[in-house]
Amino acid sequence: MSVTGPRLQPTLAELSRPGRGGYPVPHPPSDALDRIPAEHRRPAPPGLPELAEPEVVRHFVNLSQLNHAVDTGFYPLGSCTMKYNPKLGEWAARLPGLRPPPPVRAGRGSPRGPSSSSGPSSRPSPRSAAWRRSPSSRRPERRAS
Amino acid sequence: MAAVTLQPAAGAQGELTGILMIRAYHRSRGDLERTEVLVPDSAHGTNPATTSMAGFRTVNVPSAPDGGVDLDAFRAVLGPRTAAVMITNPSTLGLFEPRIGELIELVHAAGGLAYMDGANLNAIMGRFKPGEAGFDAMHFNVHKTFSTPHGGGGPGAGPVGVGPKLVPFLPTPRVLREPDGTFRLERPGERPSSIGRLRSFVGNTGVLVRAYAYILAHGRDLALVSEDAVLAANYLKHRLAVDGSYDIPFERPCKHEFVAQAKTLHRETGIRTLDVAKRLIDYGFHPPTIYFPLTVEEAMLIEPTETESLETLDAFADALVAIAREARETPDLVRGAPHTAPVRRLDEAAAARKPNLRWQPLTGRETPCPD
Amino acid sequence: MGYAPHTHDDRRRMLEALGIESVDALFADIPPELRSSPLRLSPPLPEQSVAARLERLAARNRTDLASFLGAGAYRHWTPPLVDQILLRGEWYTAYTPYQPEVSQGTLQSIYEFQSLIAELTGLDVVSASHYDGAAATAEAALMACRASGRDRILVSRAVHPQYRETLRTYAAGAGVAVDEVPVVGEGPAAGTTDRTALERALADSARPPAGLIAAQPNFFGLLEPMAELGAAIHAAGGLFVAVVEPVSLAVLAPPGAYGADIAAGEGQPLGIPLSYGGPYLGLLACTNALVRQIPGRLVGQTTDLDGRRAFVMTLRAREQDIRRERAASNICTNQALLALAAAVYLAALGPHGLRDVAAGSAARAAALERALTEVGVERLFPGPYFDEFVVRVPEAPAVHRRLLDHGVLAGLPLALVEPDDPLLADGLLVCATEVTTDEEIELFAWALGEVLGAAAPRRQPTTAGAGGGR
Structure with missing residues (x-):
């Protein structure tokens, strides 16, 4: 017999505390939305919960432990074929070529800064992966430094 | 099958794709009178629901005592209004449809097409090819047969294979191979006979990659997958039949799953299939599918699959036998189960009577924006 | 087949319990005339061979492009x-x-x-x-x-x-x-x-x-x-x-x-x-x-x-x-x-994180618009937008193809999805989100100026700094 299950969890709303946490996202310039007319704007941010990352992780890991799954036990659900899912599949579906990652951003510390509004320089910067790996035969020489 | 579309996002969308192609096929021939799709009464609910979504009327076909489709009843409803028959094979009773050849011949002779619900393909790989047998369309649930994870209810993918008659109607875009060996997607409007799109982009690619990895890893040994799945199901069925606590309505060999019943147990102890299922949780097992198929009283549909060890199969059979004993000796223990799960049985009526589908809004309670 | 737990002995015990010699007996109910031809598949492959094959295939997808493609699916940072x-x-x-x-x-x-x-x-x-x-x-x-x-x-x-x-x-x-x-x-x-x-x-x-x-x-x-x-x-x-x-x-x-x-x-x-x-x-x-x-x-x-x-x-x-x-x-x-x-x-980002992602995307899109304007490429429709907009680029499908050679995935030429709409024939739908870098924007604007300049010198931008690289 299985032992007594783990405890139930509060909801995200119950865990939320005003001013807590928030995943670090680069701050956009303060005028980022000024060009969007007021009638299209949301007057206040959506009422999403405010949590720190450790709480989010614990919440969902604890919730996961309330589930029965093929990886935890026999699941003889007729007509559903709950067989073992080879982990090779998870690896394969996450190959970078099948799930292109976003570029790693230079971030706020970059010389230009994320809110830079200047137009293109005389030559594009060679920092991006795209630049380095462009297969073009017409690729211009790298920036003369 | 002559061709396959990988676009449908799940088995049910695959069914819709298949039935819409069948609709387009009849219309392309100017045959507008075919308004009915025949569906055996043991079918998954998706079959009649799909039929309605595609604009057809469902005509239910009763089962014969052996679990197969009743051929006389089938003949009686077959006719010039029949667009198609949807058959799950092996059936939802876990039985290979014994009269499958006749069913396909009859529907074809009547001018209809034959659709196979491929939900149970895991039982017959390498033993039965629906295309060779004459089916005109079938869907595959890759989250079943090809072991892509169910994800708590999805994502899946529901590729559909079709015979030559339905190739022109496949959803767009298809992947085409150019003479130089490169591949491209069909352009919008390139194949006007297509039924169109079922979704945006090209399909649940990430799911299909997992299925592809599974197929590559097994290769022709997929036939052994089916053999092990069928052997395990028959072994488990045999263990329960020998014990006798549960009714086993169909004696002949099952495929990958089988039906057991708590019919006698219920009559003798008042303990129902639902109670047995909940008590299995206390033994560490997920319950089987219960009260399905709808045609079988106090049904448990048990599918062990090929990836469970003999020890697990035996432990599960032992648990079912022990629960039957508990039903006689300590019925309240069974009736009150589960006892060890995170929660006990739920008040489902209250949930439906006064639906609470979200937590109370946080709007207005959050901190103002830092900027 | 490494996912099946049964030993030879396990299978034998199950067959014995069923009183049969071979698993074939369990498939005897398939009518002989309907039994399948053999599976025409390769032999089973070890995982590392499957992995190598999938890796080779995946590597044929270009993921090195600076992408400005949205059109229904969007790049964002996933924590x-x-x-x-x-x-x-x-x-x-x-x-x-x-x-x-x-x-x-x-x-x-x-x-x-x-x-x-x-x-x-x-x-x-x-x-x-x-x-x-x-x-x-x-x-x-x-x-x-x-x-x-x-x-x-x-x-x-x-x-x-x-x-x-x-x-x-x-x-x-x-x-x-x-x-x-x-x-x-x-x-x-x-x-x-x-x-x-x-x-x-x-x-x-x-x-x-x-x-x-x-x-x-x-x-x-x-x-x-x-x-x-x-x-x-x-x-x-x-x-x-x-x-x-x-x-x-x-x-x-x-x-x-x-x-x-x-x-x-x-x-x-x-x-x-x-x-x-x-x-x-x-x-x-x-x-x-x-x-x-x-x-x-x-x-x-x-x-x-x-x-x-x-x-x-x-x-x-x-x-x-x-x-x-x-x-x-x-x-x-x-x-x-x-x-x-x-x-x-959503739980991780919270109301302010999500707002920053949205506002950041709007800001990057505005930066993209400015950069494209500087090489003489204007929006097709003048109204307010969020993080995606259409620019007027003659022969957009051909330009799009040529930009791939510069390492740029230049959004979506609308003629590819709406071939019969003359209004959209020169439309190129482009997008930027909070992950779009300055370098990507610079590269796109520069390369677009290059391609348009080469294709149609009369459109050569006159703005200072435009058409860089020549």
Whole structure:
């Protein structure tokens, strides 16, 4: 017999505390939305919960432990074929070529800064992966430094 | 099958794709009178629901005592209004449809097409090819047969294979191979006979990659997958039949799953299939599918699959036998189960009577924006 | 076959128990004339060989491009915690939570997802998920037909073309007529739904509309006057279906605020990585009044026998396994794991994080617009946009191809998806989000200037700094 299950969890709303946490996202310039007319704007941010990352992780890991799954036990659900899912599949579906990652951003510390509004320089910067790996035969020489 | 579309996002969308192609096929021939799709009464609910979504009327076909489709009843409803028959094979009773050849011949002779619900393909790989047998369309649930994870209810993918008659109607875009060996997607409007799109982009690619990895890893040994799945199901069925606590309505060999019943147990102890299922949780097992198929009283549909060890199969059979004993000796223990799960049985009526589908809004309670 | 636990001895014991010599006896019920030819497949491969093969194939996809492609799926930073949570077997190897006592994790996660999307959309009821934005939009249309008892749907031509194609496919089966409302061709409202044409379509009293579908932002990235569109269809007795992009809802008015009855959309931007089209996440939400018409699973709160709070699938009488041919839809398997991803993403970002992602995307798009303007490339439609817009580029498909050689995926040439629309022939739909770097924008603008300069010297930009590299 299985032992007594783990405890139930509060909801995200119950865990939320005003001013807590928030995943670090680069701050956009303060005028980022000024060009969007007021009638299209949301007057206040959506009422999403405010949590720190450790709480989010614990919440969902604890919730996961309330589930029965093929990886935890026999699941003889007729007509559903709950067989073992080879982990090779998870690896394969996450190959970078099948799930292109976003570029790693230079971030706020970059010389230009994320809110830079200047137009293109005389030559594009060679920092991006795209630049380095462009297969073009017409690729211009790298920036003369 | 002559061709396959990988676009449908799940088995049910695959069914819709298949039935819409069948609709387009009849219309392309100017045959507008075919308004009915025949569906055996043991079918998954998706079959009649799909039929309605595609604009057809469902005509239910009763089962014969052996679990197969009743051929006389089938003949009686077959006719010039029949667009198609949807058959799950092996059936939802876990039985290979014994009269499958006749069913396909009859529907074809009547001018209809034959659709196979491929939900149970895991039982017959390498033993039965629906295309060779004459089916005109079938869907595959890759989250079943090809072991892509169910994800708590999805994502899946529901590729559909079709015979030559339905190739022109496949959803767009298809992947085409150019003479130089490169591949491209069909352009919008390139194949006007297509039924169109079922979704945006090209399909649940990430799911299909997992299925592809599974197929590559097994290769022709997929036939052994089916053999092990069928052997395990028959072994488990045999263990329960020998014990006798549960009714086993169909004696002949099952495929990958089988039906057991708590019919006698219920009559003798008042303990129902639902109670047995909940008590299995206390033994560490997920319950089987219960009260399905709808045609079988106090049904448990048990599918062990090929990836469970003999020890697990035996432990599960032992648990079912022990629960039957508990039903006689300590019925309240069974009736009150589960006892060890995170929660006990739920008040489902209250949930439906006064639906609470979200937590109370946080709007207005959050901190103002830092900027 | 490494996934099967049976030893030779195990199989022998099972066969002995069954009193048979070979497993063939268990397949004897397949009529001999219907038995299969052999599987024409390769021998089984060890995992490392499978892995090598898949790696080779995956490497043929170009992921080195600076991408400005949106058009229905968007690049955003996914916090690593999302995938770490998703990789727990308790989530991804569970099934539909039919047995609530051992599925409280999945059930509560769906309830949280419903709550979070309800907050974003300003609507009351959220389905546990649909296949993708297109299928959710088609289901929304059928829902409007059921609720209104009508069988004609109006859809703006500024809704994603693939959504409209999907809608037509679903509508054909359901016997629903789909009428498209054109977009304004010129002037300040160019590229948005033509309200004069809408009024004409609404005036057809012979076949009153069940609903109107419009997108915010629309396919061209533009902001539509949703309140006015909603008022127009409501006046005609139909329902208003808003197709929304969820990240934008952090800063744009939510559907509930402008009178939408139903919201549908693609949930991929909420922490779900691009994956060649899927699996993504269909969002579908509606007002309380429509709760019995919404297709797909719903999870509700209740209590167990001991009075503890618990969650369960509810209002199941709408569903195919109960209602069969009278179900609201045939949907069964949905996109539950992706709904979990969205819930984790929204919980991690919170209201300010999501707002920063949305505002950051709008800012990067503005930076992109400025950079393209400087090489002489202007927007095709002048109205306000969120993070995506159309620029006028003659021979856009050819230019797009040439930009690939510069390492730039220059969005989507609209002629590829709307080949018959002269208004869009020179349109290039481009997008930037919070992950778009300055370097990518510079590269795009420079390369576009190069390509256009080479292709048509008369268009050579004269702005200082433009056409760099020559």
